[in-house]
Amino acid sequence: MTVTATRSLRWPALRLWVATAARLGLAAVWLIAGGAKVGDLAASGRAVNAYQVMPYDLATAIGAALPFVELALGVLLLLGLATRLAAGVSAALLVVFVAGIASAWARGLAIDCGCFGSGGQLAAGRSPSYLPEILRDLGFLALAGILLAWPRTPVSVDGFIAGEPPTEDEDE
Amino acid sequence: MSSRKGQRDAARVVREQIARERRRKRALWATVAAVAVLVIAGLIGWSVFNSQKSDTFTAPPGANDAGTGIVLGSGKVTIDLYEDYLCPVCRKFQETSGPTIDKLVTDGKARVVYHPVAFLNRFSTTEYSTRSSAASGCAAKGGKFKEFTDALFARQPAEGSAGLSNDELIDIGAGVGLNRDDFGSCVRDGTYKPWTEKVTDEAGRAGVTGTPTIKVDGKDVADRSPQGITAAVEAAGK
Numbered sequence: 001m002t003v004t005a006t007r008s009l010r011w012p013a014l015r016l017w018v019a020t021a022a023r024l025g026l027a028a029v030w031l032i033a034g035g036a037k038v039g040d041l042a043a044s045g046r047a048v049n050a051y052q053v054m055p056y057d058l059a060t061a062i063g064a065a066l067p068f069v070e071l072a073l074g075v076l077l078l079l080g081l082a083t084r085l086a087a088g089v090s091a092a093l094l095v096v097f098v099a100g101i102a103s104a105w106a107r108g109l110a111i112d113c114g115c116f117g118s119g120g121q122l123a124a125g126r127s128p129s130y131l132p133e134i135l136r137d138l139g140f141l142a143l144a145g146i147l148l149a150w151p152r153t154p155v156s157v158d159g160f161i162a163g164e165p166p167t168e169d170e171d172e
Numbered sequence: 173m174s175s176r177k178g179q180r181d182a183a184r185v186v187r188e189q190i191a192r193e194r195r196r197k198r199a200l201w202a203t204v205a206a207v208a209v210l211v212i213a214g215l216i217g218w219s220v221f222n223s224q225k226s227d228t229f230t231a232p233p234g235a236n237d238a239g240t241g242i243v244l245g246s247g248k249v250t251i252d253l254y255e256d257y258l259c260p261v262c263r264k265f266q267e268t269s270g271p272t273i274d275k276l277v278t279d280g281k282a283r284v285v286y287h288p289v290a291f292l293n294r295f296s297t298t299e300y301s302t303r304s305s306a307a308s309g310c311a312a313k314g315g316k317f318k319e320f321t322d323a324l325f326a327r328q329p330a331e332g333s334a335g336l337s338n339d340e341l342i343d344i345g346a347g348v349g350l351n352r353d354d355f356g357s358c359v360r361d362g363t364y365k366p367w368t369e370k371v372t373d374e375a376g377r378a379g380v381t382g383t384p385t386i387k388v389d390g391k392d393v394a395d396r397s398p399q400g401i402t403a404a405v406e407a408a409g410k
Contacts, residue, residue: 040294049381
């Protein structure tokens with residue numbers, strides 16, 4: 001009885017901090033990833049094109065839009081605005097990235113994932129690091145998953161809009 | 173007594189319902205706003221990219237018909253070289269296989285098309301890849317593309333540095349016999365920057381994803397050694 005009481009008292013508080021850490025961590029990931037690419041949009045397009053999954057013109061358009069979308073996601077998460085939506089879009093993007101890297105791996109391409117800038121074909125003698133890249137993205141995906149489950153965190157626009165501090169079971 | 177309490181309770185329930193409804197609406201608007209932010213961000217990226225693109229370019233003299241590279245020689249087999257002046261592997265390639273390619277050209281066996289792409293702008297603080305490529309266009313105008321290219325690879329700056337300044341590029345050009353005034357103003361004005369963009373864009377369109385990429389009669393050559401290049405040219409020439 002006492003055990004469950006202390007647990008139910010402590011877990012919600014802990015959960016809030018875990019979700020907050022996930023929110024800020026994922027925000028940092030997107031801001032860094034977008035910031036690294038936004039300075040050279042043409043290069044970002046070439047990085048997308050290096051996956052060889054879509055026509056060149058589409059790849060350059062997506063490559064140009066992606067850094068800005070990543071930055072916007074980072075800002076949304078940092079502010080805590082529409083956190084669940086931002087987490088959902090993050091998760092969807094990450095799944096696409098993992099699929100892209102896996103398919104490049106399966107097709108035997110030798111490219112840099114271009115996740116944080118760079119990208120394109122690797123220099124001769126450098127071997128691709130697909131597995132670490134995929135594992136890293138899966139880690140980010142876990143952060144997005146935490147936020148999808150518990151989107152309400154302290155110091156967020158969402159909380160301000162709701163007009164109440166987040167409590168144990170307010171998730172809707 | 174109990175009925176007054178019941179009224180109070182009912183009023184509280186209604187108030188709570190209204191408050192909940194209001195919160196739900198606000199949350200909905202927050203979601204709509206967030207979706208709009210994401211969509212607009214993507215559109216901004218796309219339009220920034222399009223506004224950065226120049227529509228017109230002038231290829232320097234000595235370029236191929238498509239304007240995507242500088243042609244040297246007139247042999248039967250075409251060697252396409254996609255190189256960035258900042259790319260260390262390209263420099264190594266020029267050192268080991270450059271003389272072989274030069275010989276294939278002077279022997280009349282091959283024509284070589286240099287595509288000075290600007291893939292590595294992020295690896296200098298001054299967009300050295302674009303500036304050096306545009307300067308090579310100026311050198312082509314002065315008839316010294318090959319000499320200038322060799323000199324640039326010989327003095328290749330480190331990745332991550334500021335690269336060579338425009339003044340240094342002009343000194344190098346003057347050193348290989350280009351007219352200092354004409355070449356200098358061409359480099360400073362960035363006359364061939366739109367051409368560099370065209371070269372880079374068309375290389376991407378042709379499926380080139382890294383530098384150096386070497387193609388012999390349109391086919392990628394994996395073995396970039398002198399023997400590999402010679403073998404590929406001989407096979408293509410048959």
